[in-house]
Amino acid sequence: MATLNRPGDGDGHLCGIDTAMEVIGGKWKVLILWALHEGPERRFGELRRMVPGITEKVLASHLREMEADGIVRRVSYDEVPPRVEYGLTKAGVRLNDALEPLAAWGREVQERRGPEGAP
Amino acid sequence: MATLNRPGDGDGHLCGIDTAMEVIGGKWKVLILWALHEGPERRFGELRRMVPGITEKVLASHLREMEADGIVRRVSYDEVPPRVEYGLTKAGVRLNDALEPLAAWGREVQERRGPEGAP
DNA sequence: CTGCTCGCTCACCTCAGGGTAACCACCCAC
């Protein structure tokens, strides 16, 4: 789906956006990313608790996709009970940084929409 | 779905992201945004041509949503044949700017993935 | 009169992403 992606486009403005959108396109991915960016390493159950509403299946599949995309590192220890820890890769951290301005924009819009003075 | 949105969070890092994701969550929205950001004003058919693959129904509904979100301005002239022009609002321009780092990240990843030396 | 343009709208259909829930293998506390 490289519709607007014209390599060598002199504009140099957007055109990598859809790649990024595919990576963060999952319903919960940015939330996982956010949960992951705070601690050095998170465990599965920890993430499940940090992202209320997500199911185990979806959390697992999202983590797998993010790992395949190279933004999440997965370390599993051969213990019992099993222990697996997830962390961000360099690319993941950079993605998070790239998400910051977007978050700022979102917050700005939120304030403008619902300026409830804390009831 | 304000799960992770904790207003007053001392962290001040993410937490507006999902608002932004709702706005640009549509399949073609960033492409429309990109098409819109270059010219001052675009017509419907022009946009349809600039975003190959999109259907009229989806283009219309996305434009409507983006208008409701306050990032697109719509000006319709009472002429025959009908003429309607779309442009970005201030917020839309800022959203585009906020998307830039994400696009840069996407481009970076693209290069890393498929470093084909232009066949 | 026919057909074309323009910016949509409507009715219908498809399909994949996500939700539900049960289950696995293992060990520990009770």
Added chain:
DNA sequence: GTGGGTGGTTACCCTGAGGTGAGCGAGCAG
């Protein structure tokens, strides 16, 4: 033995975003 906790997997279902195609209302070229 029973229950709970670990990190998953598998099967199935279901909703809603998006795709398909047709048509409309008005005027103008031919």
